Amino acid sequence: MTTQTQTTSVTTEIDVEAPLEHAFAVFTDGIGTWWNPSHHLLDGELTKMVFDPHVGGSITDHYADGRECRWSRVLAYEPPTRVVFSWDINLRWQLETDLTKTSEVEVAFTALDPGRTHVVLTHRHLDRHGDGWPSMRDAVASGWSLDAYAEAVKP
Structure with missing residues (x-):
């Protein structure tokens, strides 16, 4: 896995041992199987994460x-090669209601062969979070590990 931090974006990529369609499905429909359980906005017992599989849907x-x-919010949904969703989280790690101050996460999936997929995640437009946005960039740069995803995606 590699992680690159650009001025206003963070990119991480990984090759996973799974066919393209399965890799996409685990990232989206199976988001709760690999997402870090400590990375949620509210306190309390989380029972599930739901990724609505369509443009206009949400992650809840x-x-x-x-x-x-x-x-x-799901901004693009193009199975099995691409998904884009908003990051409606502010610098205090609370919900951001001003949608002009949200960033985006794009995930691209490319088949390497029938049983392996290359996944590139780019968290972009971090400057939209306003004054102090580099702290969000630094936090997501260290937080966007795809290692748990790579484990969850194994058939």
Whole structure:
């Protein structure tokens, strides 16, 4: 896995031992199987993460006490090669309601052979978060590990 930090974006990539369609499905539909359990906005027991598989959908955390936290909007959904979602999280790690101050995460999937897929994740437009945005860039640069995803995607 490599991670590159540009001025206003962070890119990480990994090759996974899975066919293209499966790699895409685990990243989206199976997001709760690999997402770091400590990386959620609300306190409490998380019961599931839901990735709505269509443009206009959302990524929503569901908690045992019935609360829901919709922290992302699906901006592009092109199975099995590309997905883009918003990062509706502010510099205080709370929901951002001003959508002009949100960044985007693009994930591209490329088949290397029938059983291996190259995955490139780019978290871009981090400067949209406003004053102090480099702290978000630095945080996501260290937080976007795809190692758990690579484990979860194994058939």
